[in-house]
Structure formats: structure tokens, C-alpha cells
Amino acid sequence: xxxxxxxxxxxxxxxxxxxxxxxxxxxxxxxxxxxxxxxxxxxxxxxxxxxxxx
Amino acid sequence: xxxxxxxxxxxxxxxxxxxxxxxxxxxxxxxxxxxxxxxxxxxxxxxxxxxxxxxxxxxxxxxxxxxxxxxxxxxxxxxxxxxxxxxxxxxxxxxxxxxxxxxxxxxxxxxxxxxxxxxxxxxxxxxxxxxxxxxxxxxxxxxxxxxxxxxxxxxxxxxxxxxxxxxxxxxxxxxxxxxxxxxxxxxxxxxxxxxxxxxxxxxxxxxxxxxxxxxxxxxxxxxxxxxxxxxxxxxxxxxxxxxxxxxxxxxxxxxxxxxxxxxxxxxxxxxxxxxxxxxxxxxxxxxxxxxxxxxxxxxxxxxxxxxxxxxxxxxxxxxxxxxxxxxxxxxxxxxxxxxxxxxxxxxxxxxxxxxxxxxxxxxxxxxxxxxxxxxxxxxxxxxxxxxxxxxxxxxxxxxxxxxxxxxxxxxxxxxxxxxxxxxxxxxxxxxxxxxxxxxxxxxxxxxxxxxxxxxxxxxxxxxxxxxxxxxxxxxxxxxxxxxxxxxxxxxxxxxxxxxxxxxxxxxxxxxxxxxxxxxxxxxxxxxxxxxxxxxxxxxxxxxxxxxxxxxxxxxxxxxxxxxxxxxxxxxxxxxxxxxxxxxxxxxxxxxxxxxxxxxxxxxxxxxxxxxxxxxxxxxxxxxxxxxxxxxxxxxxxxxxxxxxxxxxxxxxxxxxxxxxxxxxxxxxxxxxxxxxxxxxxxxxxxxxxxxxxxxxxxxxxxxxxxxxxxxxxxxxxxxxxxxxxxxxxxxxxxxxxxxxxxxxxxxxxxxxxxxxxxxx
Numbered sequence: 001x002x003x004x005x006x007x008x009x010x011x012x013x014x015x016x017x018x019x020x021x022x023x024x025x026x027x028x029x030x031x032x033x034x035x036x037x038x039x040x041x042x043x044x045x046x047x048x049x050x051x052x053x054x
Numbered sequence: 055x056x057x058x059x060x061x062x063x064x065x066x067x068x069x070x071x072x073x074x075x076x077x078x079x080x081x082x083x084x085x086x087x088x089x090x091x092x093x094x095x096x097x098x099x100x101x102x103x104x105x106x107x108x109x110x111x112x113x114x115x116x117x118x119x120x121x122x123x124x125x126x127x128x129x130x131x132x133x134x135x136x137x138x139x140x141x142x143x144x145x146x147x148x149x150x151x152x153x154x155x156x157x158x159x160x161x162x163x164x165x166x167x168x169x170x171x172x173x174x175x176x177x178x179x180x181x182x183x184x185x186x187x188x189x190x191x192x193x194x195x196x197x198x199x200x201x202x203x204x205x206x207x208x209x210x211x212x213x214x215x216x217x218x219x220x221x222x223x224x225x226x227x228x229x230x231x232x233x234x235x236x237x238x239x240x241x242x243x244x245x246x247x248x249x250x251x252x253x254x255x256x257x258x259x260x261x262x263x264x265x266x267x268x269x270x271x272x273x274x275x276x277x278x279x280x281x282x283x284x285x286x287x288x289x290x291x292x293x294x295x296x297x298x299x300x301x302x303x304x305x306x307x308x309x310x311x312x313x314x315x316x317x318x319x320x321x322x323x324x325x326x327x328x329x330x331x332x333x334x335x336x337x338x339x340x341x342x343x344x345x346x347x348x349x350x351x352x353x354x355x356x357x358x359x360x361x362x363x364x365x366x367x368x369x370x371x372x373x374x375x376x377x378x379x380x381x382x383x384x385x386x387x388x389x390x391x392x393x394x395x396x397x398x399x400x401x402x403x404x405x406x407x408x409x410x411x412x413x414x415x416x417x418x419x420x421x422x423x424x425x426x427x428x429x430x431x432x433x434x435x436x437x438x439x440x441x442x443x444x445x446x447x448x449x450x451x452x453x454x455x456x457x458x459x460x461x462x463x464x465x466x467x468x469x470x471x472x473x474x475x476x477x478x479x480x481x482x483x484x485x486x487x488x489x490x491x492x493x494x495x496x497x498x499x500x501x502x503x504x505x506x507x508x509x510x511x512x513x514x515x516x517x518x519x520x521x522x523x524x525x526x527x528x529x530x531x532x533x534x535x536x537x538x539x540x541x542x543x544x545x546x547x548x549x550x551x552x553x554x555x556x557x558x559x560x561x562x563x564x565x566x567x568x569x570x571x572x573x574x575x576x577x578x579x580x581x582x583x584x585x586x587x588x589x590x591x592x593x594x595x596x597x598x599x600x601x602x603x604x605x606x607x608x609x610x611x612x613x614x615x616x617x618x619x620x621x622x623x624x625x626x627x628x629x630x631x632x633x634x635x636x637x638x639x640x641x642x643x644x645x646x647x648x649x650x651x652x653x654x655x656x657x658x659x660x661x662x663x664x665x666x667x668x669x670x671x672x673x674x675x676x677x678x679x680x681x682x683x684x685x686x687x688x689x690x691x692x693x694x695x696x697x698x699x700x701x702x703x704x705x706x707x708x709x710x711x712x713x714x715x716x717x718x719x720x721x722x723x724x725x726x727x728x729x730x731x732x733x734x735x736x737x738x739x740x741x742x743x744x745x746x747x748x749x750x751x752x753x754x755x756x757x758x759x760x761x762x763x764x765x766x767x768x769x770x771x772x773x774x775x776x777x778x779x780x781x782x783x784x785x786x787x788x789x790x791x792x793x794x795x796x797x798x799x800x801x802x803x804x805x806x807x808x809x810x811x812x813x814x
Contacts, residue, residue: 004224008231012205019201026193035144039121040128 088168090327090338091161100180100326101160108138110152111160113167113174118147126170134158134166178321178341178359178410192246192308196301199243202235203294209235213287214784229281229288236290240274244297246304259433262440262483265447269478270297276471289475292790296480299794303487307494307507323394323706324359324410328352331403341410350404352397358404360393361413366403370584371395381560381615384585394706399558399584434511436486436758440479447477454777469779476772476781476789481765481797482758489757489801493750496809501737502747509733512717513751515698519646520689520711522703523656523666526721528633529738535568539619539627546626548575549592550619553599556580557588561617562599565629587617595621602628615661632662638742640669645745647671651697655680655688657707686710706730746812753808761800768793 025031090096103110118127123142127149130140136158140151153163164174209228217225244267251264270293277288328344329336329351336351341359344350349365352358358371369385373395382398385391391404393413410416451473458466490507497504504510521527552575554562559582580590587600598605598620605618606625615631646652653675654666660678667676677688685703689711692699701708701715704722709730712718720732721741736744772789775781 005227008209008227011208012231015201015205019197022197023194026190026197031193033143033145036124036142039124039144042121043125043128 086329086336086338088161088164089329089336090340091164092159093327093338093340096327096338096340097160100176104155107154107156108152109155109160110150111163112148112150113164113176114146114148115167115172116147116175117172118142118144118149123172127172130163130166133170134163137163176326178324178326180326192301192305195243195245196298196305199239199294199298199301202239202243203291203298206232206235206291206294210287210291210787214787225287226284232288232290233278233281236274236277236294239294239297240270243294243301244270246301247297259437260441260444261437262479262486265440265444266300266478266480266483269474269480272471272474276468276475289786292475292786295790296478296794299798300480300483300487303484303491306491307487309491309494323357325357328356328359344406344410346406346409348406350406352402352404354397354400356397358391358393358395358397360404360406360410361408362391362404362406364389364391364402365405367401368399368584369397369402370399372398382585434486434508435755436482439759439762440482443479443482447473450477450773450777457777458779465779468781469777472776472779472781473773476776476786477769481768481793482762484794485761485765485797485801486758488798489754489761489805492802492805493754493809496750496805496814497747500743500747500814501740502743503735505733509717510751510754512698512733513700513748514755516650516700516717516748518651518653518692518697518699520653520655520692520699520701520715522685522701522705522708522711523654523662524633524658525704526702526708527635527639527654527666529636532634533564533568534632534634535564536630536632537627538630539625542619542626545593546595546621548573549595549597549621550599552577552592553580553588553590553597556590557582559588561615561631562588564631565599565617568629596623597621598623615659632665633658635669636738636741638739642742642744643669647674651675653677653688653692655685655711657681682707682710686714689714702736703730743814746814750805750809750812750814753805757801757804757808760804761797764800765793765797 091100097109098104101109101111115123115127117123124144127142128140130149130151131137134153136154136156138152138154140149142149151163164176167174209232212225212228247263247267247270251261251267254261255264273289273293277290277293280286280288324341327338327340330339330344331337331349331351339348344360350358350360350362364385364387366387368387369389369391370382371385371391372382373392383395390407393410393416408414451470454469454473455466458469487507490510493510494504494507504513547569551566551569551571554565554569555571556577557563575593578591580588582588583600583604587598587604589596589598589600591597599617602616602618603609605620616628617631618628619626643652647670651673652670654670654677656676656678657680658678663676663678667674670676677684680688685708689699689701693714693716698717699715700717700719701711702719702721703712704720708720712720712730712732717734718732719734719736720730721736721738723738768789772781772785775785
């Protein structure tokens with residue numbers, strides 16, 4: 001039945017991955033503004049004659 | 055103009071994105087308005103990051119309202135080459151801008167934003183310490199608790215269903231895995247409960263969190279003991295589950311309206327800097343640096359930040375912000391002007407006599423009473439209920455301990471710990487937080503925003519409702535006008551309208567609105583005497599409009615707010631102005647009258663006393679000429695009489711009273727508008743629903759008690775097993791989620807149902 005142990009480790013590590021993704025998402029502020037990202041994606045970037053300076 | 059700027063930069067998409075972009079009226083901005091942003095010291099306090107090359111700044115742009123705004127603001131780098139990036143947070147109406155200090159400046163960016171219609175709102179408040187970041191720790195905690203809860207539930211199945219004797223090893227693995235998964239929940243996720251109970255115990259008060267924290271710790275110790283000694287699987291699933299549900303309830307309850315601010319004081323209204331005149335030059339100076347003896351230059355439409363003496367120009371000051379008095383006041387040179395007024399015509403100079411923090415207005419906030427209000431707040435009935443509950447549980451536990459000690463000492467500890475595990479007031483906690491959370495949600499859907507859950511109970515407890523008049527009972531945007539005097543022809547009314555149209559005075563504007571625009575009447579020789587009236591030749595007659603003194607040359611008292619009119623020096627009569635009551639007010643008052651004592655406090659004159667008395671009934675108290683300080687004292691007086699006061703007001707003049715009252719509700723025409731610090735914000739249009747809002751808050755208590763009774767049923771079942779020392783993990787695993795879920799359903803369902811019945 002050692003296969004169950006392997007499954008156990010696999011399932012917990014996947015769940016841990018999701019937990020990490022969640023904490024990371026909260027930390028980076030993904031849940032703070034639910035309006036702008038959804039509209040931002042609709043804006044086309046027009047080819048600009050000058051490139052942005054960074 | 056805006057179009058030109060956009061066209062140059064190829065941003066015309068702005069106009070195709072939304073049907074009505076640029077909805078907001080633009081106010082012309084003075085050239086040097088943002089000169090203060092060149093000041094090193096002010097800059098340092100505003101920016102969030104700076105080095106030799108870059109600066110990061112966050113601007114609050116209240117005008118932001120649609121996706122076009124978003125598009126425009128995020129393309130700011132096309133308008134100003136120095137901008138590296140701009141990122142909008144729409145919920146907070148903020149834009150984070152990163153720019154190169156070599157290519158542009160803070161001032162230039164502010165001016166660019168203003169030129170496209172988004173004037174950054176920079177107030178004195180920004181100078182204070184940085185706002186604390188939103189506390190996300192509870193979200194992390196619930197994440198960890200959810201993770202542990204889910205996995206522990208899965209791994210507890212062998213425990214519930216039994217497992218083959220040959221696979222005992224596996225069972226042990228599962229138990230130990232549960233043990234390790236529960237540790238972060240005990241040490242991290244449950245932290246808020248420990249902190250809160252520790253705080254309350256320090257104040258010698260047993261709140262609901264204390265027995266919960268105790269239950270969590272006892273459950274863990276008992277379970278750990280079982281796992282280590284190999285006698286059982288423990289109750290890790292129940293423990294993590296309850297922590298998860300309770301955190302969920304707490305987050306739901308604490309989820310406040312982030313875009314609204316309930317904590318505003320005068321600093322959010324005051325500008326960050328003013329122009330000080332030094333040797334004939336205007337020097338922008340930060341407000342805290344103002345000293346007595348400085349000469350301030352107050353521009354048209356600017357706020358006076360400190361008490362001072364008028365030294366130059368004619369002041370025509372709109373104090374509606376401070377006193378509620380709806381009409382501007384004329385001040386001559388040498389007179390004292392108080393902070394908080396807005397200059398309405400032309401520029402003036404003021405000699406500061408009191409520093410900003412010492413002014414008459416700001417002193418309202420610096421009162422000692424307001425510094426420690428948290429202590430004498432009412433205690434929620436939930437805590438009292440949980441206290442009884444805790445005492446009963448302790449008694450049962452003691453009785454059980456004694457019984458087993460006498461009969462079978464080995465069973466004593468299992469039985470006693472089982473009692474604590476099963477009978478923690480978690481259900482009460484859940485029902486309270488979830489009901490509160492749902493009620494807050496329902497109210498905010500109706501544009502009535504509460505500061506926090508405690509406000510619900512305060513609302514339900516109120517016994518006396520105090521209204522402010524101007525801006526609360528009446529609308530600031532409309533006035534009722536009645537003409538009294540000799541009969542006047544339609545043509546003459548048109549002449550009056552034509553004359554009034556040439557003036558910017560609020561009364562003239564109201565007259566034009568009332569009479570309608572004049573057609574084809576030309577006004578010649580127009581002359582305006584500030585604070586007195588206007589005259590001119592309209593059509594063929596010489597028309598004079600204004601105060602009694604201005605029109606007749608005689609001095610006499612006026613009946614309320616009136617504008618007299620004369621044609622060719624023949625006095626005809628006057629237009630009587632009265633406040634326009636909001637449509638919903640009469641019916642609202644009628645309903646409230648039945649259950650509450652009502653009072654009206656007004657900064658205005660007594661002109662409308664009779665109308666109001668008729669509206670409110672004979673028992674109501676009406677007070678006029680109330681200064682902000684008087685309003686506060688009146689609330690205090692009521693509270694000393696044992697009344698729970700609900701204050702409904704709008705302006706800065708009510709700020710003290712709103713803060714002193716048990717529930718302070720600020721009325722706003724739009725929620726984006728600025729409101730003084732308060733416990734709740736209501737949109738003016740929703741005032742008619744106030745009685746229903748109050749009854750919903752009252753229903754809150756009944757719902758919590760009903761679900762508490764339900765939870766007691768569960769507790770009794772659980773205790774039945776616990777006292778016998780036969781609480782199996784399976785029973786616990788069934789009882790815990792089913793009681794939690796049924797309570798969630800009951801609280802959510804009943805509060806939503808009640809709201810539906812009230813048509814909210």
C-alpha cells in the first residue's frame with residue numbers, strides 16, 4: 001500500500017502549490033482592483049512612432 | 055482643448071471607447087495652482103519613492119469614472135515623455151505614476167492631468183504619515199486554514215469509516231500528517247482569536263473570542279495527545295474546520311467599502327499649501343509651516359485655511375461648509391475671517407492670527423473627548439450572551455469532572471476535554487459575523503454604507519434622531535422661490551431674469567433657474583455691488599435687484615432671505631427664498647415621528663421655523679443659529695439624559711456632532727463626494743428608506759438569537775455524548791460542519807428574506 005503514501009505526498013504538494021499561488025496572488029494585489037484589469041485587456045496598443053523609454 | 059491635446063498624441067480612441075467620456079465639468083485652474091509641488095519639502099512627503107532618476111507618486115483623482123478614463127490615464131506617457139508608467143487602481147480612484155525627474159516634474163504631471171480633466175486632489179491629509187497598507191493577514195490566515203482543513207478532512211476518512219487491521223501503519227501515517235497540517239492552523243490561522251481574547255482579558259472583560267481560543271487550544275492538545283499515544287485520531291478536522299469558518303465570517307463582516315473613507319477630518323478638506331505673500335512675491339508654503347503674522351493670498355474659489363484678518367480686497371465668503379448657512383457672507387477689510395470658508399469673488403489677502411491647528415474650526419477635532427472614544431463604546435449583546443454560555447459550559451464541565459472522578463477517573467479527562475471541544479460558542483460567533491456581514495452587504499447595495507458591524511447594533515438602539523437642516527432635510531441644489539408684492543407682468547419677470555443672468559451670485563442663479571431664461575432682452579449698464587445687489591437697464595426699464603437696503607436705500611430687517619426688486623426706482627416687491635425640502639422627507643419624518651424623539655439643528659436663521667414645526671410635530675425640538683460647537687453640546691446633553699442619539703448631517707459643521715453621537719450618518723449627494731468623519735454614509739436619494747434600514751438593523755438581533763437557539767440544540771446533542779466520554783471523531787465530524795452550515799443557511803437566508811420583504 002505504499003502507493004497511497006506516494007499519492008498522499010503528491011496530492012499535498014499540489015495542494016501546497018495552490019496555497020502558494022493563492023498567497024502570492026493576494027500579496028501582489030490581484031484581488032484589490034477588479035475593474036481595471038478587465039478593461040485594460042481590451043485596449044489595443046497602437047504602434048507608436050517613438051518607443052517607450054524605460 | 056482636451057481634444058487638441060489628445061489629438062496631438064494620437065489618443066482619440068478615448069472618444070470611441072465610451073459613449074459619454076469626459077462627463078465632468080472642468081473648472082478652469084489657476085496657472086500657479088500646483089507651484090507648491092516644486093517645493094522639495096512638500097515633494098518629499100508626497101512621493102512614495104525617489105532616487106536620482108525616478109520618482110513614484112500616487113495621485114487621487116476623484117473625477118475618474120469610466121473605462122475611457124482608464125485608457126487615457128494609462129497612456130499618460132504619450133502626453134508627457136517623462137512618464138515611465140502610470141497604473142490605475144479604479145476602485146480607489148488612484149493612479150500610480152513613475153516618472154523620470156530629469157525629463158519632467160511633479161508639477162508638470164499634475165498640470166498635465168489637470169489639463170485633461172483629472173485634477174489631482176491633494177489635501178493636507180496627504181502630509182500626514184502614510185496610510186497603513188490594507189491588512190491582508192487575515193486572508194493569508196484563511197488561505198492556510200482552508201488548505202489544512204481540506205486536506206485533513208480527506209485524510210480523516212479512514213478514521214470515520216474504519217480501516218483494515220492489516221493497514222494500521224497507514225492509519226498512523228494519516229494521523230501524523232493531520233497533526234503536522236494542524237500546526238500552522240493553531241499557530242498562525244487562529245492568531246486573531248488569541249490576540250482579541252488577550253486584549254479583552256487585559257481589560258478584565260470576557261469576550262466571545264476567549265472561550266473560542268480556549269476551545270481551539272484544548273482541542274489541539276487533546277488531539278495531539280491521542281496521536282502521540284496512539285489512542286486515536288483526534289479532532290483536527292473539527293478544529294481546522296471551525297477556524298476556517300470563523301475566519302470566513304470575520305472577513306465577511308469586516309469587508310468594508312474600501313473606496314469610501316469614514317475617517318475624514320478637516321485635513322482632507324484643506325489644501326496642502328497656500329500662497330504666502332513675502333516681499334510682493336507669492337511663495338507657496340505648506341500649511342503646517344504657516345505662522346501667525348504671515349500674509350496669505352487667497353485666490354478665487356479657494357478655502358481659507360486659518361483664522362485671520364482681512365487686509366486686502368473684499369471678501370465674499372461661502373461658509374456653507376462650516377455653518378450650513380446657505381448664502382455667502384460679505385466681509386470688509388479689517389474684519390476677522392474664520393478658517394473653512396471659501397472665497398467666492400476675486401482674490402483677497404489675509405493676515406494670519408491663529409495657526410491652522412489652533413483655528414476655531416480645527417479645534418473641534420482636537421477636543422479631548424474624541425481622543426479615547428473606543429473605551430466607552432457599547433458592548434455588543436453577543437459578548438454578553440457568550441459570557442453566560444461560557445459560565446454554563448464551565449459548570450457542566452466541572453460537574454462532569456466530579457462525576458467521573460468519583461466513578462471512573464480514567465474517563466475524566468476525555469469527557470472534560472470533549473465538552474470544551476463540542477461546546478465552544480463558535481456557532482454564536484458564526485451566526486453573528488455572517489448575519490452582520492450579510493446585512494452590511496444588503497445595506498450597501500442600497501447605497502447605505504456602514505463603517506463596521508458594531509454600527510448595526512448602534513442603529514438598532516437609537517432612541518433620538520437629530521437632523522441637520524441645510525443639506526440634509528433640504529437639498530442644497532434647489533430652492534423654492536415665491537414672489538410677494540405688487541402684481542408683476544410676465545415681461546417684467548423676464549426683465550428680472552435677464553438682469554439676474556448677468557450675475558454669478560447664487561441667488562441670481564437661483565432666480566434665473568426659477569424664472570427661466572430671458573429671450574431677447576438686452577441688459578445695459580450692468581453694475582454689481584458685491585454683497586448688496588445688481589442693477590442695470592433691461593429692455594427700457596432701470597431694474598434693481600438686491601437687499602432691502604440696496605433697493606430702497608432704507609435700513610430694515612428682512613423677512614428671511616429675500617431679494618427686492620424695483621423698476622425705475624418704483625419698489626414692486628420681493629422674491630422670498632426658502633429651502634427646498636427633499637421629496638422623501640415629509641413621509642420619512644411621519645414614520646419616524648411615531649417611534650423616535652426628533653430634533654432639528656440648523657445653522658440657518660429662524661425663517662422656516664413654522665414650516666418645520668408643522669412637519670415634525672409639536673414634540674420635536676427645533677434649534678436655530680447653531681454653531682458646530684452648539685450642535686455637539688446638544689448631542690452631549692441628550693446623551694446625558696440617557697438617550698441614544700442618531701445624528702444625520704452633511705457638512706463640516708456637523709462633524710463634531712456626528713462624532714459625538716452614538717451613530718453619526720453623513721448624507722452625501724453622491725458617495726464620491728466628501729463627507730465628514732462618521733459611522734455611516736447614506737446617499738441623499740436613499741434617505742426615504744431610512745426607517746426600513748433601521749428595522750433591518752433591529753432584525754439583526756433576532757436573527758442572531760434564533761440561530762443561537764439552533765446552535766444550542768446541536769450543543770446539547772454533542773454534550774450528551776461528551777459528558778459520557780463517548781464523543782467519537784465521527785460524531786464530531788458530522789456535528790461540526792452540519793451545525794456550521796445550517797447556521798450559515800439560517801442567517802443568510804433569514805436576513806436576505808427579511809430584506810426582501812422590506813423591498814431593500
